[in-house]
Amino acid sequence: MSLRINEGLCLGCSLCLITCSDEAIEVNVTAAINEEKCQECFDCMDNCPAEAIEEVAL
Amino acid sequence: MKKTKTDALVIGSGVGGLTVAARLVNKGLDVVVIEMLPFVGGRFSSREYKGFTVTTGAIMIPFGGRSAFQEAFDLLNAPMNVRETKGAFRYRLKHGEFEVPQKGGGLLPLLEFAMGDETQAKTLLRHIHLAMSWKEPSDQISFRDWLSQYSDNTELHNLYQGFCGAFIGTSSNEVPAGEFFRFLRGMDRSNRYGISVNGNLEVMQSLASAIEQRGSAVRLQTACRGITVKNGRATGAHIECNGVEEMIEADYVISNTGPSMTVKMAGRSNFEKSYLALLDDHPFPTPVIHLCYSSPEPIHDDFSGIMNFGNTKSLVFLEIPTMTCPELAPAGQHLITTFNIPESSSEPLKLKEAVENAKRDLADNFPIVKKSAELLFTATHHGEWPSMRRWPGYPTPVRTPIVNLYNVGDGCMPPGTVGIEASALSARQVAENIKG
Numbered sequence: 234m235s236l237r238i239n240e241g242l243c244l245g246c247s248l249c250l251i252t253c254s255d256e257a258i259e260v261n262v263t264a265a266i267n268e269e270k271c272q273e274c275f276d277c278m279d280n281c282p283a284e285a286i287e288e289v290a291l
Numbered sequence: 292m293k294k295t296k297t298d299a300l301v302i303g304s305g306v307g308g309l310t311v312a313a314r315l316v317n318k319g320l321d322v323v324v325i326e327m328l329p330f331v332g333g334r335f336s337s338r339e340y341k342g343f344t345v346t347t348g349a350i351m352i353p354f355g356g357r358s359a360f361q362e363a364f365d366l367l368n369a370p371m372n373v374r375e376t377k378g379a380f381r382y383r384l385k386h387g388e389f390e391v392p393q394k395g396g397g398l399l400p401l402l403e404f405a406m407g408d409e410t411q412a413k414t415l416l417r418h419i420h421l422a423m424s425w426k427e428p429s430d431q432i433s434f435r436d437w438l439s440q441y442s443d444n445t446e447l448h449n450l451y452q453g454f455c456g457a458f459i460g461t462s463s464n465e466v467p468a469g470e471f472f473r474f475l476r477g478m479d480r481s482n483r484y485g486i487s488v489n490g491n492l493e494v495m496q497s498l499a500s501a502i503e504q505r506g507s508a509v510r511l512q513t514a515c516r517g518i519t520v521k522n523g524r525a526t527g528a529h530i531e532c533n534g535v536e537e538m539i540e541a542d543y544v545i546s547n548t549g550p551s552m553t554v555k556m557a558g559r560s561n562f563e564k565s566y567l568a569l570l571d572d573h574p575f576p577t578p579v580i581h582l583c584y585s586s587p588e589p590i591h592d593d594f595s596g597i598m599n600f601g602n603t604k605s606l607v608f609l610e611i612p613t614m615t616c617p618e619l620a621p622a623g624q625h626l627i628t629t630f631n632i633p634e635s636s637s638e639p640l641k642l643k644e645a646v647e648n649a650k651r652d653l654a655d656n657f658p659i660v661k662k663s664a665e666l667l668f669t670a671t672h673h674g675e676w677p678s679m680r681r682w683p684g685y686p687t688p689v690r691t692p693i694v695n696l697y698n699v700g701d702g703c704m705p706p707g708t709v710g711i712e713a714s715a716l717s718a719r720q721v722a723e724n725i726k727g
Binding site for chain 2: 244246247251252260262263279280283
């Protein structure tokens with residue numbers, strides 16, 4: 234599994250960015266996950282008020 | 292499915308949600324607060340990021356004897372670790388800065404500074420006083436239209452554009468004229484403002500703890516999947532926590548998710564058409580772009596107050612919270628927070644353009660930003676995470692057509708109020724409707 238941000242739902246509120254302890258999120262208007270840094274702790278998913286972060290099968 | 296019974300279910304733990312819960316607990320009710328996120332406070336909370344304590348939205352906290360927000364804490368003897376901002380209030384226009392005298396009496400000098408003409412300033416001041424004390428202007432015209440009746444001075448209009456953006460959340464052509472003056476009259480409601488010493492989360496956790504100490508519950512990572520309605524009454528809600536569903540039955544359901552989301556959760560067909568029309572006629576939240584920088588220097592020496600801008604495209608508000616609360620940053624560092632508004636709050640937000648305008652405005656006003664400040668993050672507050680859920684001046688009542696279903700928060704701000712204090716006032720209105 235990996236995590237993906239649904240750009241259509243992402244608000245750009247940066248809650249995922251300021252929550253991620255792996256610094257694996259970048260926000261440039263909307264958020265994006267750096268897969269190399271992501272440890273799949275799911276904190277970003279838990280902290281997204283727009284439910285814009287999705288699990289996807291690899 | 293597990294079933295739980297409570298007196299009042301509160302959906303959302305923002306300012307409206309936790310303050311209404313505190314008031315109901317104080318009346319002796321059993322309350323369950325559910326929060327979908329893993330922390331309390333919503334847009335009035337904070338997170339730790341790169342050694343800084345950064346806000347999830349709001350920054351200035353009303354407190355003091357007349358504040359409804361403070362009152363909710365006092366009812367439960369919950370500590371509120373807020374330090375008063377002692378600094379001055381400054382306006383920056385194209386031709387310079389004006390610092391409002393802290394002893395008061397600064398409006399005429401400010402108008403003179405903006406207009407560059409003493410006689411014109413005195414004439415406008417007279418009209419402002421009349422609008423405040425005698426004849427409130429209509430809400431059918433905007434504040435900009437009202438002002439244009441008396442002056443077309445560009446700097447004066449720029450001054451009030453910045454003021455409206457910073458303190459009312461929308462442009463001066465979007466603020467109803469009557470609402471502008473109601474806001475001015477209400478500004479002394481809680482005349483002290485401060486910053487949370489260790490972040491907003493600590494403040495809201497203090498209130499949540501006080502609620503729990505009295506036997507009620509605040510449940511995190513618990514989402515509402517639907518408000519149940521039978522025979523015109525709300526009976527509770529389906530909730531979900533970690534994939535486990537539960538039914539909470541409640542005598543009262545109070546939503547802190549905004550009136551539109553409340554309707555969605557309870558089912559549109561359960562609401563009167565006139566109520567739906569009220570929401571549908573003006574569905575706009577207020578967007579804001581929040582830029583947060585770190586810097587070894589405060590970028591503006593000896594300034595611990597608030598700066599408001601009338602010389603910019605989108606920057607309206609600058610605060611350096613570490614000038615009041617150095618605890619929010621690592622030693623030797625400052626947090627610089629700016630709030631910026633788009634040209635229109637009703638048009639779809641052009642995010643990229645809005646963020647670029649915000650960055651440019653700050654760099655143009657403070658060239659030192661390019662040299663010594665680092666952008667920590669940008670946050671675009673809109674949609675379901677806005678600055679405020681509805682424009683000031685377009686209120687919805689806390690009551691709904693469903694007799695025991697209420698809204699709290701900045702989706703139903705009482706006239707003349709905004710933000711945190713407005714949310715706390717909406718909670719007070721709801722608590723007054725519910726018998727202990």
